Amino acid sequence: MAHLSRRQLLAGAFGSAAAMALAACGGGDDDSGKSDDLSANRGGAMDKYGVGDQFKATEALSFPIMVLSSTTYPYKADWLFWSELTKRTNVTLQPTVIPASDYNQKRSVMVSGGDAPFIIPKTYHPDEEQYIAGGAILPVSDYIDLMPNFKDQVARWNMKPDLDTFKSSDGKYYLLPGLHEDVWLDYSLAVRTDVLEKLSLKTPSTWDDVADMLRAMKQLNPAEYPMSDRWSHNPPDAPAGNLLGIMSDAFGTHAGWDYQNHTWDAGAGKFVLTGSMDQYKQMVVFLNKLVSEKLLDPESFTQQDDQARQKFANGRSLVMSCNAQTLVNECRKDIAKIAGATVTKIPRPMGPMGATKQGVVRLENGVMISKKARESKNFVAMMQFVDWLWYSDAGKVFAKWGVEGTTYSGKIDDGSFKLSGDANWGGLNPSGAKNLQVDYGFFNGVFVYGGSTKLLNSQFPPEEQKFQEEMGKRKTLPVPPPAPLNADEREQSSLWASGIKDYVTQQTVKFILGQRPLTEWDNYVSELKAKNSQQYIDLVNKAYERAKKNG
Incomplete structure (x- = not known):
């Protein structure tokens, strides 16, 4: 699914800069999900619907839904997904189809104007915050008693602290996020392993090791940059989004795709401005050194993906950002014409934070429910349907892998799962002539959110499972x-x-590229204060203290 996932489409009203500031306090008794009187809204609902039950409406129903059409697998009305979903649930979805490039903007217009479908998926926190005051979306936490699978996973996986970060100031949350059993990480660096062998180098484990590796690679072709990176235009306001994101994680701050204006300082017991942190400066200094030594291509912060891929394909660069899918579908295909060339995704390099990973990535993008849906006579059935498709084990396997005997065989739990027939995805069934997403409509980012670790691992070949195992060892x-x-x-x-x-983004790139000397760092911090950064942090900490007091 390339990069239409997790925080990388953050483009809400206030942006990812305010992602945590807009979250609300945990605690209280208001998250039990006890809903109001729904006796008139049970048309088509199952009388007995619990964890593990197959949802099937007691009468044929249809629900309007907003559907993002991915450039990777554009919407098709004849996908097997649609007909099989109706067969299993007695529900027909009525899609409002929106191209990925326009999704956030058109969703905003429709929701704000009261014209949105009942079900509004593919929403990234804190995008939902902009609609709360206008009353356009439901406080879904009031209705989770209708969603036994959701409640079960929250309890079993101890996700209440995670969900607390999605709450608004009224103690409720307005987005049903995808739930991951464990923290998992995908994006890292693709490295030409044949070159490592030629140089007798081990796989780098730290960013210092990466720098040493790049210096050795530089000797092979002094006229070129050994690393030239991609993903500076998705979203467009995050130059080198993945590189800065994974590096900031290692340095104990936030940058790139993972940027937010404030970071929790456990030692100080308060939030601090991310862009002026010592850890942020350390990261910037490190990247500046890579650029000044001509180890990292300055165009990494401006070039289109195709340019970065072309440099990698012709051997001009040897290191580039990747994820599990782009490793197989792009990196390996791109270097196929280079004799003996091999590439792998290395475990995320570690930095001053050591073998750790951030604990804020167990929640995926999720589903908003239009306030209009609450008045529907079929509201209860709709919430049961949402619970089954997005949160039940059976619903997740269906949405991800399709129909047993047609697109896959075996079981997730016993490890016998495999794609079969004509279905192929990510190289899991190379003989399959049809793409699971393009031709069948499964593994669609509109419907596939989160899940158990076993389900997650089912999408990975042994190589990626080893990567996940290594990342799983980190605290x-x-x-x-x-x-x-x-x-x-x-x-x-x-x-x-x-x-x-x-301003942080602009100046960060200038410091890294040497367009602004690092000796002006203190001036830069002062300039941030002139942009009300202190007032912003004071506001966040005031909210934190209030939340702590109210418990």
């Missing part, structure tokens, strides 16, 4: 405490947040 850091902003504070923070983020 998961605690989820930062919530800092809920009330409506007035949210409006005020939005006036500051985007300007702070934009």
